[in-house]
Amino acid sequence: MTDIAARRIIDVHAHLTPPAYVQDLAGAGDLQAPTLRWNIGNHIEDMDKAGVEWSILSVTTPGVWFKDVARGRKLSRITNDYAAEMAQKHPKRIGQFAAIPVPDTEGSLREIEYGLDKLKADGVAAFTSYGDKWLGDPAFDPVMADLNRRKAVLYVHPTTADCCKNIQPYIRDAVIEYGTDTTRAIASWILQGAGRKFPDITVIWSHAGGTMPFLIERFDRAADLNKDLKPNVPNGFRAEAAKCFYDTAQSSNEVSMGALKKVVPMSQIVFGTDYPFRTADDHVQRLIKGGVFSPAELAQIYRSNALPLLPRIRG
Numbered sequence: 001m002t003d004i005a006a007r008r009i010i011d012v013h014a015h016l017t018p019p020a021y022v023q024d025l026a027g028a029g030d031l032q033a034p035t036l037r038w039n040i041g042n043h044i045e046d047m048d049k050a051g052v053e054w055s056i057l058s059v060t061t062p063g064v065w066f067k068d069v070a071r072g073r074k075l076s077r078i079t080n081d082y083a084a085e086m087a088q089k090h091p092k093r094i095g096q097f098a099a100i101p102v103p104d105t106e107g108s109l110r111e112i113e114y115g116l117d118k119l120k121a122d123g124v125a126a127f128t129s130y131g132d133k134w135l136g137d138p139a140f141d142p143v144m145a146d147l148n149r150r151k152a153v154l155y156v157h158p159t160t161a162d163c164c165k166n167i168q169p170y171i172r173d174a175v176i177e178y179g180t181d182t183t184r185a186i187a188s189w190i191l192q193g194a195g196r197k198f199p200d201i202t203v204i205w206s207h208a209g210g211t212m213p214f215l216i217e218r219f220d221r222a223a224d225l226n227k228d229l230k231p232n233v234p235n236g237f238r239a240e241a242a243k244c245f246y247d248t249a250q251s252s253n254e255v256s257m258g259a260l261k262k263v264v265p266m267s268q269i270v271f272g273t274d275y276p277f278r279t280a281d282d283h284v285q286r287l288i289k290g291g292v293f294s295p296a297e298l299a300q301i302y303r304s305n306a307l308p309l310l311p312r313i314r315g
Contacts, residue, residue, distance in 0.1 A: 007051030010306040010313065011280060012155060013206055013249040013272025014043070015060040018082035024075060030062045034276040040086050043275060044093060050280035052273075053303075054313055056095040057083050058125040060277075061159045061178075065101045065130060072101030076111045084119040095313065097125035097155045100143070103133075108143045116150060122310050123153030123202075128185035129161045136188035141197070148198035153309050155204045158182045182210030190240045191222060193232035202309055203244040204270065208251035212241070213259035238263060245309070247272030248301065252283040254290035266297055270306045 017031070017038040025031055047055055064075035076099045083096035098115025100108040115121040124147060126135060133139055135156060147154055158178035165173060182205055189195050189203065205212075212219065219237040223229040233240055242264045249272030251257065260269060273280045287298060307314045 004049070004051040007053075007284070007302050009050065009052040009054075009271055009280070009284070009302040010310065011047070011052050011055045011273050011275070012204055012270050012306055012309075013157075013247045014055040014057055014275045015277075016040070016043075016057040016079075016083055016086060018059075018078050020078045020082070021059065021075060024071075024078070025062075032277075035060060038276045040090070040094075044090065046275055046280055047093065050284045051302075052280045054093060054095055054310075055273075055275070056097055056122055056155070056310070057086065058097040058155060058157065059099050060157060061127070061174075063127050063157070063159065064099045065103060065127070067103075067131070069101070069104050069107060072104050073107045073111070075099070076101050076107070077114070080111065080115050080119055080121070084121070095122040095310065097121060097123045097153070099125055102126050102135075102140055102143055103130045105142045109146055112143070112146055112150070112152075116152065120312065122312060123155055123204075125155045125157060127157055127159045128181040129159060131162050134161075134181075134188035135185045136190070136192040136194035138192070141194075144194060144198045144201065148200045151200045151202075153202045153204065155206075156182070156185060157206050158185075158210065179207055179210035182207055183212045183215065186210070186212050186241070186244075187219070187222075189244075190237060191229050191232055195240050195243060196232055199243075204309075205244055205246050206272065207247070207249055208256045208260045209241075209244075209246045209263075213256070213263045216263050242268060244268065245270050245305070248283055248287065249274040250278060252286035252290065254292050257287070257290055257292040261292060266293075266300055267305055269301050270309075271301050271303075 017035050059079045065072045079099040087094045098121040100111045158181045160173040160177040223233050245268050
């Protein structure tokens with residue numbers, strides 16, 4: 001594709017930073033410089049340079065849950081209202097995944113209703129883990145049951161689990177822990193049975209599924225080593241993994257994409273940038289130069305694989 005505008009890319013992994021969110025977190029040291037520099041004008045300019053037609057915005061790590069119910073509800077609402085404002089100002093360019101404070105069941109159910117019914121969000125955003133529980137934990141079943149009833153899209157962003165914060169001080173958690181926590185969340189979702197309990201949730205995992213594709217041989221054998229897991233993967237781990245979607249954010253290189261393509265069908269790979277941490281054009285160019293995908297397959301990743309997940313955009 002030589003014509004940039006003709007790509008009409010849908011970016012499912014891009015972030016926003018509401019000013020009131022920054023104000024709430026001020027002084028804690030939780031927000032990185034690219035997050036603090038974000039603004040919608042620069043974001044849309046970056047989209048235009050690469051042929052991104054739509055960005056579906058979500059709040060990035062550290063998210064909205066800080067083990068404080070009132071604060072979690074406040075930050076969820078701040079984030080969702082601001083994202084909706086951006087979508088209203090740019091109705092043909094910006095969508096949103098609504099933030100929810102997952103461990104707070106009542107607050108999450110309330111915000112799902114507000115985000116999906118009132119704000120018409122394109123789905124819901126959650127994180128890979130909360131404290132010592134990963135997303136497939138039965139503690140989160142009431143929230144997942146509501147998303148399943150709604151046949152919602154659940155976009156999942158990584159974080160660092162409580163166990164593993166700053167364990168190697170010379171390297172940022174994002175380098176290793178984000179991919180690792182994504183893998184643990186996938187393992188939790190599939191092997192603890194959430195994927196089969198809630199089959200009508202469409203899950204999008206970030207960063208090409210973390211390290212899952214590289215550990216696939218071990219995951220293939222997991223139910224053989226623990227027979228209690230068999231009912232959750234009756235057709236094998238890969239059959240369940242293939243029901244989920246995986247984005248290209250921070251993983252557009254030939255190694256990650258080559259591994260992912262061997263584990264899941266082409267139909268399950270969608271485009272993500274992780275903007276403002278990386279640019280859209282960087283991801284487009286890496287996907288092209290990596291040589292893993294044909295032009296027709298790139299068109300799937302850019303747009304057609306995501307369209308069935310996003311009826312508002314499809315319409």
